[in-house]
Amino acid sequence: MNYCSHCGSDKIVREIPENDHRLRYVCENCNKIYYENPRVVVGTIPVFQNKVLLAKRGIEPQKGKWNLPAGFLEMDETSEQGAIRETTEETGAEISDLSVHTIFQSDSNHLYILFLANLKNNNFNTTPESTEIKFFNADEIPWNELAFTSNKYALESYFSKKDNTDKINFEME
Ligand SMILES: [Zn+2]
Structure with a gap:
């Protein structure tokens, strides 16, 4: 400075x-x-018929890796509004019924607030921020190609509450 x-x-x-x-x-x-102070990142775990929507990042950092839709909270918006905005910007998907799912503090001084959310339908589209968008079940999550530790943490937490925990072999970085 x-x-x-x-x-x-x-x-x-x-x-x-x-x-x-x-x-x-x-x-x-x-x-x-x-x-x-730490910056706040807001986003969602968008779910449709027990599958999670992930987006492949079209921008740095971690370009080409998969992530949950998320981004920095703007001034004058609530964390929920920010999470909905980021989800739309990155996937074009419409979501509802948000509930706080994961609070995660990364070592890079980012505080993540990730909401579980329902997709209203299975409409979505790629955007300048996302080159590919797909649904994944627990078996299909590309654990080694996720962009951020916060995402791994949230997804592990989400799927571990389901029945198929034995199929997940996940270690925190
Ligand atoms: Zn001065």
Whole structure:
């Protein structure tokens, strides 16, 4: 961080502010303190007739890997609204009946909130963000080609609540 976005000064220092306990970027000119916090990623586990819809990523990072539709929560939207928006943007699918399924904190400072959701129908389409979209049952999930640990965690958790847990051989990275 080179310049204060509040006053434009370049007098930025890294220090622990008074009554604080962590290093922060602080502007010595206007005293603004810059707090850095984890970013929130919202998404869904879209289910239709016991199968989960996954999308193959058309964009970096992890281009070409499979993922659950998810992305960064925007300002002024609820986590549920964000999850619906991301699902539509990545798969074109219409979903309903969202319920919180997985909260996962990745080591890259992202906090995931993934909702279980019902697909209203089996209509979906590829988008600029997704080159391929498919339904998978527990046997078919491409465990070694999933983009993110959060997805593995959520899918393992989802399918382990079903009857066919013995067919899943999954280890956390
Ligand atoms: Zn400043």
